[in-house]
Amino acid sequence: QLQLSESGPGLVKPSETLSLTCTVSGVSISGSNFYWGWIRQPPGKGLEWIGSVHYGGSAHYNRSLKSRVTISVDTSKNQFSLKLSSVTAADTAMYYCARLEPYFDYWGQGTLVTVSS
Amino acid sequence: DIQVTQSPSSLSASVGDRVTITCRTSQGISTHLAWYQQKPGRAPKLLIYGASTLQSGVPSRFSGSGSGTEFTLTISSLQPEDVATYYCQKYNAAPLYTFGQGTKVEI
Numbered sequence: 001q002l003q004l005s006e007s008g009p010g011l012v013k014p015s016e017t018l019s020l021t022c023t024v025s026g027v028s029i030s031g032s033n034f035y036w037g038w039i040r041q042p043p044g045k046g047l048e049w050i051g052s053v054h055y056g057g058s059a060h061y062n063r064s065l066k067s068r069v070t071i072s073v074d075t076s077k078n079q080f081s082l083k084l085s086s087v088t089a090a091d092t093a094m095y096y097c098a099r100l101e102p103y104f105d106y107w108g109q110g111t112l113v114t115v116s117s
Numbered sequence: 118d119i120q121v122t123q124s125p126s127s128l129s130a131s132v133g134d135r136v137t138i139t140c141r142t143s144q145g146i147s148t149h150l151a152w153y154q155q156k157p158g159r160a161p162k163l164l165i166y167g168a169s170t171l172q173s174g175v176p177s178r179f180s181g182s183g184s185g186t187e188f189t190l191t192i193s194s195l196q197p198e199d200v201a202t203y204y205c206q207k208y209n210a211a212p213l214y215t216f217g218q219g220t221k222v223e224i
Contacts, residue, residue, distance in 0.1 A: 035212050037212075037214075046217075046218050047155075047161065047206075048216070049214040049215065049216065052212045052214075096160055096161075100211070101166070102211035102212065102214075103151035103163060104151070104153070104163060104206070105166075105172070108160065109160055110160050
């Protein structure tokens with residue numbers, strides 16, 4: 001059974017870099033031709049796709065966040081990661097990782113990240 | 118960029134009612150559209166992909182239709198457990214994705 005789990009700090013200071021990791025279990029990231037993605041949801045608001053990565057390293061980002069986002073994959077750990085730099089309060093959100101089919105068919109439970117000093 | 122517009126933003130209906138949610142795109146996307154259900158405090162759950170294909174395990178009272186620029190999600194007989202926010206998502210330009218604004222369904 002495929003499962004995804006997000007991990008990382010729940011509190012990040014303004015102007016710093018948000019770093020999250022998604023651990024995949026039940027399937028090998030490098031054994032399948034899927035993309036793996038990050039989606040976020042500010043409190044009380046809708047869903048926003050952040051970006052996606054393929055196990056080969058090819059990554060694609062939401063144009064509105066592209067200058068601040070890096071998504072990478074570590075096949076040895078069966079994980080992929082999100083880095084969002086220069087965060088502000090507007091980056092406070094629930095962050096989800098998901099598998100792309102190319103629709104999002106498996107999701108992690110999400111992790112809340114608050115940007116505050 | 119292709120815009121995705123979902124309507125209504127919220128609705129209230131009674132148990133047993135037929136409920137319809139619409140998603141419109143500014144350009145044609147064939148049937149590259151998915152629908153998700155998000156219950157409070159939970160991650161979204163895939164309901165429908167390819168505009169009309171029901172994801173495994175999803176109750177048959179959910180259905181999707183449409184192609185091109187107009188799509189609908191229908192709940193044939195609303196149940197209390199269907200209280201949630203529903204999102205459409207286009208994926209014609211994979212790996213670039215856009216979600217609709219969401220429709221909150223209440224009873």
